[in-house]
Every structure is written in structure tokens, then in C-alpha cells.
Amino acid sequence: MSWTQKILRVNLTEGTVVSEPLNMEWAAEYIGQRGLATRYIFEETDPKCDALGPDNKLIFATGPLTGTMASTGGRYSVITKSPLTGAIACSNSGGFIGAELKSAGWDMIICEGKSPSPVMLNIVNEKAELLPADDLWGKSVWETDKLIHERTQDPQTRVAAVGRSAEAGCLYAAIVNDLHRAAGRSGVGTVMASKNLKAIAVRGTRGVGNIKDPKRFIASTMEQRKVLADGAVTGQGLPALGTQVLMNVINEVGALPTRNMQDVQFEDASKISGEAMLEPRESDGKPNLTTNAACFGCTIACGRISTIDRTHFSVENKPEYWGNSGGLEYEAAWALGADTGVGDLDAITYVNFICNEDGMDPISFGATVAAAMEMFELGAITTKDTGGIELKFGSAEALTWAVDVVATGEGFGADLGMGSKRLCEKYGHPELSMTVKGQEFPAYDPRGIQGMGLTYATSNRGACHLRSYTVASEILGIPVKTDPLVTEGKAGLVKAFQDATAAVDSMGLCIFTTFAWTLDNMAPQIDAACEGEWTVERLTEAGERIWNLEREYNMRAGLTGADDKLPDRLMKDAAKTGPAEGKVSGLDEMLPEYYELRGWTKDGQLTKDTLEKFSIPA
Numbered sequence: 001m002s003w004t005q006k007i008l009r010v011n012l013t014e015g016t017v018v019s020e021p022l023n024m025e026w027a028a029e030y031i032g033q034r035g036l037a038t039r040y041i042f043e044e045t046d047p048k049c050d051a052l053g054p055d056n057k058l059i060f061a062t063g064p065l066t067g068t069m070a071s072t073g074g075r076y077s078v079i080t081k082s083p084l085t086g087a088i089a090c091s092n093s094g095g096f097i098g099a100e101l102k103s104a105g106w107d108m109i110i111c112e113g114k115s116p117s118p119v120m121l122n123i124v125n126e127k128a129e130l131l132p133a134d135d136l137w138g139k140s141v142w143e144t145d146k147l148i149h150e151r152t153q154d155p156q157t158r159v160a161a162v163g164r165s166a167e168a169g170c171l172y173a174a175i176v177n178d179l180h181r182a183a184g185r186s187g188v189g190t191v192m193a194s195k196n197l198k199a200i201a202v203r204g205t206r207g208v209g210n211i212k213d214p215k216r217f218i219a220s221t222m223e224q225r226k227v228l229a230d231g232a233v234t235g236q237g238l239p240a241l242g243t244q245v246l247m248n249v250i251n252e253v254g255a256l257p258t259r260n261m262q263d264v265q266f267e268d269a270s271k272i273s274g275e276a277m278l279e280p281r282e283s284d285g286k287p288n289l290t291t292n293a294a295c296f297g298c299t300i301a302c303g304r305i306s307t308i309d310r311t312h313f314s315v316e317n318k319p320e321y322w323g324n325s326g327g328l329e330y331e332a333a334w335a336l337g338a339d340t341g342v343g344d345l346d347a348i349t350y351v352n353f354i355c356n357e358d359g360m361d362p363i364s365f366g367a368t369v370a371a372a373m374e375m376f377e378l379g380a381i382t383t384k385d386t387g388g389i390e391l392k393f394g395s396a397e398a399l400t401w402a403v404d405v406v407a408t409g410e411g412f413g414a415d416l417g418m419g420s421k422r423l424c425e426k427y428g429h430p431e432l433s434m435t436v437k438g439q440e441f442p443a444y445d446p447r448g449i450q451g452m453g454l455t456y457a458t459s460n461r462g463a464c465h466l467r468s469y470t471v472a473s474e475i476l477g478i479p480v481k482t483d484p485l486v487t488e489g490k491a492g493l494v495k496a497f498q499d500a501t502a503a504v505d506s507m508g509l510c511i512f513t514t515f516a517w518t519l520d521n522m523a524p525q526i527d528a529a530c531e532g533e534w535t536v537e538r539l540t541e542a543g544e545r546i547w548n549l550e551r552e553y554n555m556r557a558g559l560t561g562a563d564d565k566l567p568d569r570l571m572k573d574a575a576k577t578g579p580a581e582g583k584v585s586g587l588d589e590m591l592p593e594y595y596e597l598r599g600w601t602k603d604g605q606l607t608k609d610t611l612e613k614f615s616i617p618a
């Protein structure tokens, strides 16, 4: 069954750590990871609770395929209530710690309450204990990782930690594991810091057993690995260029949000693209990209390992940043580059390093800086606010300054750490916040890719591309090509992608497999691993159940259908250039049909029938 059937419940107020059985009835309905942990959050917390108060819980959850030999099966998710959005938060990460947790004998960690002083959770197989972490408080993620390894004297210890930004109250702080993999979005790191939980260290040596049919599982996973290897995106594009394969593509189709989404094409896109990361630098003849890298068990290896030009102003006096570290993914390169108008590859690589080092979501950080830059150019923010910094679009110096002050929460860094919505409200321009439900947009302009407008508006965790990546269909033609400029058929497309993605996230697999796999490729793997019969239909139904549960959580938290909206800029200001020139988002044409397909009321509430259909507690 590939479950250990054990949860570690950590009461931070009491300082206790106890083992309890996993609810296998819920696992049968919600698969695992994202779905199953949401069920626990739904059951055990009040959706109206203060996200940063002791009543909120923070769950680290693996899926049934986490830690197995299924390709990309190294994923885990963090589920909690988001302090950025007030909605459900679920942030997914790769690296190695998810598999390590499973190998230590745990499916899930539920953290509740609040410790009176900084602590870390140390897990070595069945032994789990809270240890004082006063010496780690105030340290970056990278320093914390180093100090914990000095403490454990075991290089195989896997660490997930929050950095200084989370401690300073940045509302989009991430939890970073394995130095440069992150549960990045929605402020899950801020919740962790609010509980005085600095880090989780895990060492597991037991391996993952309990596979229902090992022979069939091995055969199935090997067969599906080949499908990934043969896929154009999973076998070639992602290993060679990473997600940065998209920068030039999305710019060409006129959907690259630029300068706080004022434009849809960035004149310097090619300078910050995946291709640019391969070009030799003038100073030393070496490219930005050193190598690609893989998370646990992954045969795609989209990860980037990069260096910065040592003569670049951002690092010329900082030799600690001269080595290899996690390089730019597309979303980060867009947020730090096109959205701020900065076409300096070394500068945005540096800022990305700091986002990893101090645990910040680079999407929300970059988009918040972009909003601040627009307000600076309008005169709503001045050098008096910034301490003399000219916060203008295109300024690499301003961007690198901004990341340092958000990391520590100093001065204007505290304002930037509030996120775009609160920042724009504070400085009198709420209309300049490019957010949904308070979370910043990722790297696709809905005017050029219509399905993404509906995706963002209805995403249960605020603006997010990873809840329904219709870019795959609308731009890449996977699994079928649809026209990105039309709204017809997109309601059904978004719903289908949302439900399938919820299932993928809940199995413990990486969403990037879906560039080559559908649920048809995944069902045989989970069916061979887990008890019961796992078909495409069952996975799809579970995905829909998960989506509805997340929605119902949000409704009980106080959100309504009125929160399923896009900023006026995307609804009224037409794209100025490219194939989408003259287009605005057609959200209003898609949303009513979407509600109908979901079985919700006209104002977006779940009906009694829908609640009953998915056995969601009233």
C-alpha cells in the first residue's frame, strides 16, 4: 500500500511528539499529500482562525508514491491556512526530504500550537524529538542547514527550514528544503515561523515498503519512465533548458507579463532566457548554467544549478556567492526579470539565490517589487520611503537592494514583505496590485492565454499556474492544442486540469510529468502500489472531491464568489503588442459556465447536492 500508516503529531505548545495512525478511510477518498492533508486541516481547524495564531495547523504531507521508484516520486506538500490570502494554502516541493520522511517511517507531520521559544524537530527513523533552536533563530536557511548538519554529523540528514524573512513576518515566506527546493507559495514559511518552528531535520534508513504488487509496480514505473524519456518536453526541453525553456516562447505569443503587467512582451526576454543561461560569459567564458539536477527519483531533471559572474556588481565583494547554487526557474526569472523590467541575468540569479537563502517566494517578491516600482514612478512611493533608493523599472541595483531588505525586514523591506495587495493599499493604489485573493500572479498574461485568466480567478490558493496549467494545451498543444486567444471550451478545460492536477499533487508526483503523462499513465503505477483498485475514473473523482473540499474550506473562511476576479488592468486594458494585441481577459464569458460545470450556485457556492456527492461534512 506504500503507506507507513503513521502520522507524527507535534504539539508545539506542550512540547510533545506522538505517533498516531493515518486515517486510511480518508486516504482512500483523498489519495494522500495535498488531498489528505486538506481533509485533516478541514476536520481539525476552524477556517476562520488566525493564520498566524496557534489555532492554525501546519501539515507536512507525503503521497502514496512519495519515496518509491515512480519517477518524480519525491514530492511533499505543506498544507495550512495562508496568511497572505486567508485561503487554504498548499505548497508542493521536491528535493529529497519528502522521500526521507517516508523512509523514516512517517506519512505526515501535523504541527499544532506554538512553541514558547524557537525549536527544531529532529527525526531519525521512529525517534522524533523537539530540540531547542535559539542558536538557529536569526539565521538564514543555508546557515541553518549547515549548523544542523554540524549537529547531526550526518551528511544524509535532510533539512527544511525557514529563513530570516519568515521570522521578520514577510507574508510570502517559503519553507526551503535541500538548500534550494521550496514549498514556495502562500506564506507557508510565515506560518512555520509563527509557531517558533525553525526547522525540520529528517534521516530515514528504513526504505519504503508496503508496495501492493512489487513486480507489477516495477514493470509499470519502468514503462512510464520510458514515456517521460521519449517526451519532447520531459525528455529534451526540461533537461536542457529547465522550465526556462518557456521564456522566449511565452514572450513570442505575447503573454509575458511585463512591468507589473503593463505590457505583454519584454524587450530583454532573450537576455534572461534558458538559452541565455547557456551562453559563455565575457569575463570567464563560462555559462550561467553549470548543470541540471534532479529531485529524488526523478528522471526528468529540470533543476538548474548556476553560478554568477564574479565581476558582477551584486557579488564582486561577496565570494560566498561565487559557487554553484540553485539557478533560475522560469517563474522566478519572469518575476525577478520581465515583471520588474530587469534584463540582467546575473542580477536576477543573485536575487534568486537570496530568495532561496532567506526563504522567500520569488514570484510574490518580484511581483511586489514590480508594483512598488510602478507606484514609485507615479510618485506614490518616494525615496523618503525607500531610504534614497530609486525604485525604478529596469533597475538591477534597486532589485538587489530590495531582496536584501525583505530578507531582514528592515525599513521599506517590511512594506515589501506585506505582498503586493497590502502594499498597494497602503500607498493608495489598490488597482495596481496584480493579485487574486491577495496572491501575486505568476508568469502568464491572461490576455494572451485566456484559460489562465479563469485558472487564476478560480484557484483555491489565489493566483497560481500550478492548479490548472492550461498553458500546456493552449501553447504547447499537450495533450491537445487549443487556441489561447479564445474563451470557448476553456471552462471545461480548466475544470479538467484542476481535478487532474489535484490528483497528481496528492499521489506524490511532480506536475511536470503531465507534459508526457496523463492519468492513464499514472493510474497503473498507483494501482500497483496501493490497496484497492485505482483507475483513471477514481483518480479524477478524487481530484474533483479535493477541489471541492478546498473550495468549501475557503467559503467557510469567509471568501465568496466575488473573490474569483481579476484586476481591472487585465479586464479593461488591452494587450498592446503581439498576437494578443487588442485583447483583454474574457473571464466574464467563462466563469458562469465554470460554476455550472462544478455544480455550484451562480454566485460560486457549493450546493447541498455537491457537498453530499463528495461526502464533504456539512
Ligand code: SF4
Binding pocket: 072, 094, 095, 293, 294, 295, 296, 298, 299, 300, 301, 302, 303, 510, 511, 512, 513
Ligand atoms: S521534473 Fe523537476 S521539479 Fe519535478 S521532480 Fe523532476 S527535477 Fe524536481
